[in-house]
Amino acid sequence: MLSKTCRNPNAGKQMRIVLVEDNESLAQGVANALRDQGYAVDWLNDGDEAYRFLASEGGDIAVIDINLPGLNGVEIVRALRKQGSGIPIIMLTARSDLSDRVTGLDAGADDYLVKPFDMAELTARIRALSRRRADIQTGIREIGLIQFNQTARTVIGPAGPIDLPRRELALLECLMDHSGRIVSKERIADTLYGIGSEVEANAVELLISRLRRKLANTGVTIRTARGLGYLLDDTPA
Amino acid sequence: MNHWSLRSRLFVLIIMPLVLVACLAAAARFVMAERMSQQLYDDTLLAVALTISRDVVLSDGDMLTEQLLDALTDALGDPVYYRIEGPDGRFVTGYSDAPPRPDSAGIDTGIPYFYDATSFGQPVRVVTLREFIAEQDFGGWVTVDVWQTKGQREALSLQLFGQSVVLMTVVVAAAGLLVWFGINLGLRPLLQLREAVAERSAGDLRPIKRVVPKEVRNLVGAVNSLFARLTEAFALRDAFISDAAHQLRNPIAAIQAQAEAATTAPDEAVLRQRVAELAETARRTGRLTQQLLSMDKARGRSDAENWQTLNINALAQELTIRFAEQGMRSGIEVSFNTSGEPCPVFGDQIMLSEAIENLLDNASHYGCPNGGKVALTVTFGPEDVAITVQDNGPGIPPDMHDRIFDRFIRLNDDSSGGCGLGLAIVRKIAETHGGTARVLESQRGALFELRIPLAGQREQP
Numbered sequence: 001m002l003s004k005t006c007r008n009p010n011a012g013k014q015m016r017i018v019l020v021e022d023n024e025s026l027a028q029g030v031a032n033a034l035r036d037q038g039y040a041v042d043w044l045n046d047g048d049e050a051y052r053f054l055a056s057e058g059g060d061i062a063v064i065d066i067n068l069p070g071l072n073g074v075e076i077v078r079a080l081r082k083q084g085s086g087i088p089i090i091m092l093t094a095r096s097d098l099s100d101r102v103t104g105l106d107a108g109a110d111d112y113l114v115k116p117f118d119m120a121e122l123t124a125r126i127r128a129l130s131r132r133r134a135d136i137q138t139g140i141r142e143i144g145l146i147q148f149n150q151t152a153r154t155v156i157g158p159a160g161p162i163d164l165p166r167r168e169l170a171l172l173e174c175l176m177d178h179s180g181r182i183v184s185k186e187r188i189a190d191t192l193y194g195i196g197s198e199v200e201a202n203a204v205e206l207l208i209s210r211l212r213r214k215l216a217n218t219g220v221t222i223r224t225a226r227g228l229g230y231l232l233d234d235t236p237a
Numbered sequence: 238m239n240h241w242s243l244r245s246r247l248f249v250l251i252i253m254p255l256v257l258v259a260c261l262a263a264a265a266r267f268v269m270a271e272r273m274s275q276q277l278y279d280d281t282l283l284a285v286a287l288t289i290s291r292d293v294v295l296s297d298g299d300m301l302t303e304q305l306l307d308a309l310t311d312a313l314g315d316p317v318y319y320r321i322e323g324p325d326g327r328f329v330t331g332y333s334d335a336p337p338r339p340d341s342a343g344i345d346t347g348i349p350y351f352y353d354a355t356s357f358g359q360p361v362r363v364v365t366l367r368e369f370i371a372e373q374d375f376g377g378w379v380t381v382d383v384w385q386t387k388g389q390r391e392a393l394s395l396q397l398f399g400q401s402v403v404l405m406t407v408v409v410a411a412a413g414l415l416v417w418f419g420i421n422l423g424l425r426p427l428l429q430l431r432e433a434v435a436e437r438s439a440g441d442l443r444p445i446k447r448v449v450p451k452e453v454r455n456l457v458g459a460v461n462s463l464f465a466r467l468t469e470a471f472a473l474r475d476a477f478i479s480d481a482a483h484q485l486r487n488p489i490a491a492i493q494a495q496a497e498a499a500t501t502a503p504d505e506a507v508l509r510q511r512v513a514e515l516a517e518t519a520r521r522t523g524r525l526t527q528q529l530l531s532m533d534k535a536r537g538r539s540d541a542e543n544w545q546t547l548n549i550n551a552l553a554q555e556l557t558i559r560f561a562e563q564g565m566r567s568g569i570e571v572s573f574n575t576s577g578e579p580c581p582v583f584g585d586q587i588m589l590s591e592a593i594e595n596l597l598d599n600a601s602h603y604g605c606p607n608g609g610k611v612a613l614t615v616t617f618g619p620e621d622v623a624i625t626v627q628d629n630g631p632g633i634p635p636d637m638h639d640r641i642f643d644r645f646i647r648l649n650d651d652s653s654g655g656c657g658l659g660l661a662i663v664r665k666i667a668e669t670h671g672g673t674a675r676v677l678e679s680q681r682g683a684l685f686e687l688r689i690p691l692a693g694q695r696e697q698p
Contacts, residue, residue: 225557226574227575228558228571235566
């Protein structure tokens with residue numbers, strides 16, 4: 001299990017997580033683990049009640065089970081998005097049915113986890129979502145030990161500023177946009193050089209290896225999945 | 238009309254044409270009867286006309302005697318009127334208000350002409366004759382009109398009509414009654430069959446042995462064959478449930494023991510360790526239930542409703558990406574490769590995903606003890622696609638290559654806490670798709686292959 005605590009940019013203000021789950025023992029376990037990580041947790045076990053709570057009081061992040069008494073998880077998400085709520089939402093689903101997950105994402109959820117899941121996985125997803133939320137507010141994105149200032153276009157590492165040329169900066173930004181997810185080489189090429197542009201086969205690989213060298217000892221690694229793409233990982237080794 | 242009862246269908250199908258035929262017969266009978274009565278009345282009218290014309294000649298052109306007219310009216314039931322015109326159209330004798338002759342009336346000598354007309358607001362039947370009379374005063378060709386009201390005729394027609402309606406109604410009602418009883422009698426074997434089936438208990442799936450009419454023999458045969466398949470499916474399910482319960486009992490007992498051990502831990506360090514062990518056992522149990530569900534799903538899903546043509550290459554890539562996003566955190570190297578021209582397969586996406594995920598999970602559980610390599614390759618051949626998953630773990634001993642796909646079979650030195658269901662699921666899904674799952678010889682680690690026929694290479698299930 002990760003021992004990392006919540007990195008909250010609004011220092012001092014505790015982050016509130018709304019947990020909507022009708023299985024009491026699971027909810028209790030999750031709530032305890034999240035509280036140990038320094039989050040405040042509101043636990044609700046009924047779909048209708050959860051919707052009213054989320055629609056009026058909110059919270060910083062919602063973790064919602066799909067199967068609920070009253071409104072189901074997907075319906076809650078759809079209703080919240082319809083009324084303009086932008087709260088980050090992670091869906092929990094018991095079924096490994098791909099279409100169910102897709103329904104949750106289609107309805108406006110940001111992420112999903114299949115039960116049973118590791119607590120480490122859930123906290124990693126929560127961290128990623130809260131980071132994304134904080135990034136939008138401050139313009140400064142953090143991952144591992146580096147800070148990426150989106151307005152000034154600068155990157156600061158643990159040993160001071162890291163000098164990155166334009167393309168490497170764009171590559172880092174592209175990987176950060178999908179942090180924790182694999183980004184295909186084609187997608188990177190499209191982002192860096194424009195869609196459909198002719199790029200030499202190893203241009204992206206070259207950029208990756210240069211960026212990887214500069215990110216050494218920053219708590220961030222670029223991992224390669226051959227045939228699939230690259231993944232920006234801040235999991236401590 | 239498919240929701241109607243068999244009885245109603247038969248009844249309606251027999252009675253409707255019968256009613257139609259009866260109506261036609263009644264109508265035909267009525268038309269014929271009316272024609273006959275018309276003929277009779279016309280003959281009488283003609284006889285009266287001839288009598289009148291002779292009488293007029295005999296009485297030298299005088300009016301008919303009242304007695305004669307009364308006698309005729311009494312005899313015929315309807316009053317009779319007449320008029321005689323001389324050769325030049327001059328009125329000779331009788332009633333002056335004769336009904337108008339139709340324009341088309343061609344009155345030939347010796348042939349009586351009959352027509353319908355109206356006189357003083359009443360329908361009348363008229364006959365017109367031309368006769369040669371050798372008489373001094375008005376001798377020559379005279380025209381005789383004789384008419385009569387139609388009261389009697391119409392009464393007779395109405396009577397005939399009424400009779401035929403009553404007759405046909407009686408015939409139809411009698412036929413309906415007979416048909417209804419006949420149908421009930423004919424359907425009795427079906428009703429008895431229904432009762433016999435309804436009386437069965439839920440667990441009684443023995444074949445139906447009673448003697449049934451030829452027409453339902455096929456239906457009963459089909460039901461019996463369904464019963465046989467159900468019996469087989471229930472037996473499989475029972476065996477599976479007992480297996481599953483047995484498999485779940487051990488880890489749940491372990492959870493209980495570990496939890497109890499945690500409550501009696503002497504200090505916090507030991508407590509933490511025991512709870513961590515407990516969490517690990519719980520995790521394995523979760524995985525086991527997941528696998529049991531998948532196994533159950535794979536067995537029940539051979540029906541075609543979820544089958545579709547799907548891009549197996551994209552599916553394999555998607556699943557490998559998802560696997561990599563998880564596995565790479567713990568240091569597993571993942572690679573993906575496609576060779577050959579990607580072609581679609583026909584299958585169940587959820588089942589195929591399950592099979593590929595199981596192979597990947599298997600590789601990460603058994604093949605990568607501490608950060609290994611997992612390579613998934615999709616190779617398209619002319620007839621099928623081979624999905625291989627290679628790891629760099631200890632591999633599978635050759636004598637286990639086939640047995641490893643059996644349910645609840647694990648390698649002897651397996652300490653990873655697997656449940657022995659994953660590969661059984663993979664093989665079951667491969668078979669459902671008309672493909673194969675096997676272990677291939679490999680220089681390093683284990684190499685599993687899942688072969689699925691390409692779309693169009695196999696009859697749809």
